[in-house]
Amino acid sequence: MSADEATVAEGPLALVCGGGSLPLAVADHVLARGRRVLLFPVRGAAKPEDYAGREHTWVHLGQFGTLARVARPLGCTEIVLIGWLTRPSLWGLRPDFLTLKILPRIAKAFLGGDNHLLSNIAKLVEEQGFRLRGAHEVAPEILAPHGSLGRLVPDADDLANVGLGLDYLAAAGRFDIGQAAVVAGRHIVAVEAAEGTDGMLARVATLRATGRIRAPRGVLVKAPKPQQDRRFDLPSIGPTTVAAAAKAGLSGIVVIAGETVVAEPDALREAADRAGLFVFGASGPAA
């Protein structure tokens, strides 16, 4: 079977694009494999200038009908959700008719944890005859490789902190909390929940400045939750993560290779080398 036949068999891929540079990076990787991509930037999340040069259809979060109407006649059966989306206010949604029917379920999902919200969205997409794929499945190039993403590597002290952090994330994972923690001096000094990784790192910077954290350096550890639906909710890092980790006085970042999305890997590498931080992809625990 030639690449062209594979493309026909798969049909075009619908990409629902949130903010950041990752959606277009995914689009380019998929296009490079010879598959057609239908772009659906989300209003309020994606930047119009990023999509000016490409064919696209704007959608509001909640307008699943628009996507179905455009994508289905083109033979599209697969959807990827990618890019950072602010959890929208229920009142900020502009639901179309199809979405209205399922709104009660979405509302319920909003009150649950992240995993609950996302798996509900997955279910309703699949009820409409589409298959939800992970960005990393259609564009594995976006995943963190094994080893260092820059010049520096963690030292023995860093690795001891990393071990403690990964143990904690494994133990806390079943509670559907965050995917990250900061460990300094063998002590977990910050745990991520609703504030997100950047919020947590900003807190570490403040706690260090005010003397509440005295251990030198420290490591940001990110890992997917054990039960996490890896199709659309992998941990991610990017150059801003490196900048926030540097401000927090950390010596580096450890993620799980093959289970973490890296946005703008070149810029990230450069930022890490410049700031003197390591960014390291560790092997995940044996499944």
Place this chain on the structure above:
Amino acid sequence: MSADEATVAEGPLALVCGGGSLPLAVADHVLARGRRVLLFPVRGAAKPEDYAGREHTWVHLGQFGTLARVARPLGCTEIVLIGWLTRPSLWGLRPDFLTLKILPRIAKAFLGGDNHLLSNIAKLVEEQGFRLRGAHEVAPEILAPHGSLGRLVPDADDLANVGLGLDYLAAAGRFDIGQAAVVAGRHIVAVEAAEGTDGMLARVATLRATGRIRAPRGVLVKAPKPQQDRRFDLPSIGPTTVAAAAKAGLSGIVVIAGETVVAEPDALREAADRAGLFVFGASGPAA
């Protein structure tokens, strides 16, 4: 044996007093039992005006020799550390000769977790012939009782949040992190580490104001870590905790009865009733 004989047998109690009202409350409870109390307010933590009317000896954190010199000739063999102490800078310590000898161990403890720091202090106190007691052992009146500390009680929704929070704290406890979490809409939205309970509650207030937490209400859950040395490191709440929980939009606070210190219980009860929050002492897990 009469109460007087018991007092003689026990000798006076040395109370190393940090900030807040709890140290003097403990002193009064111990005095009411007929036992003599030697007050050692810590400079920079205790307020001079609080000790003006009572016999006392100021100490700097790290001046263990001063305490030993005053307390030992009076037949004192028991010490209680009580009240909030900012983790001091090593350079802010004014070590006396005795403390200097053990400074390397203290320095090491500073780089470990809280439990590590505190159990090191306990060890060195006991090496000097004193016994470290918990404030709750000499004044059990300071502990949270079973049931509500005010008019309100948690409802079924609150209790479901509480269950999730207690499960999480039990699972995370062995990592020597914080002793508290906030659960809203069956989702753990904040976990305490180095920032402390008030810092965590301030974060929840901000995340709610910015729409990152949408679930209504929610509960603050506090519980001692499983391996925690209960002699000098019990979780504590007070009127300021109630105020911070109210600002965070929570419906109440749940602590473990008999394993949580309540500062200013009357003021706390009044603050909770005024703010419409419950404060509830739940039974701890079976040991």
